[in-house]
Amino acid sequence: MEAKEVISELEWLKKMPASTIKIWSPVTIRSFDISIEALKKRIPMKPKDVSSQKRCPVCGRRLPIKENSNSMAWFCGRCGQAIDWSDQDEDV
Numbered sequence: 001m002e003a004k005e006v007i008s009e010l011e012w013l014k015k016m017p018a019s020t021i022k023i024w025s026p027v028t029i030r031s032f033d034i035s036i037e038a039l040k041k042r043i044p045m046k047p048k049d050v051s052s053q054k055r056c057p058v059c060g061r062r063l064p065i066k067e068n069s070n071s072m073a074w075f076c077g078r079c080g081q082a083i084d085w086s087d088q089d090e091d092v
């Protein structure tokens with residue numbers, strides 16, 4: 001099961017009718033939110049271009065880029081967001 005599928009399942013559960021939700025504690029509902037937030041970080045997002053720097057699309061931290069694409073950050077070092085570098089290295 002992919003992160004996207006789990007997120008939509010949890011989002012769907014959160015939209016259950018109030019009569020069902022009453023049996024869930026606020027902690028249960030908060031745990032859905034925390035899980036959704038954590039799972040969203042596993043879905044790679046394109047880095048943001050800010051004045052010729054590559055930055056995390058979530059928290060804005062500058063992402064290290066070196067000439068060798070193997071040294072690119074695949075996850076943000078601050079918030080853990082997965083980074084999608086596809087079509088970034090085609091600089092021509």
Ligand SMILES: [Zn+2]
Pocket residue numbers: 056057058059060061076077078079080081
């Ligand atoms: Zn970040």
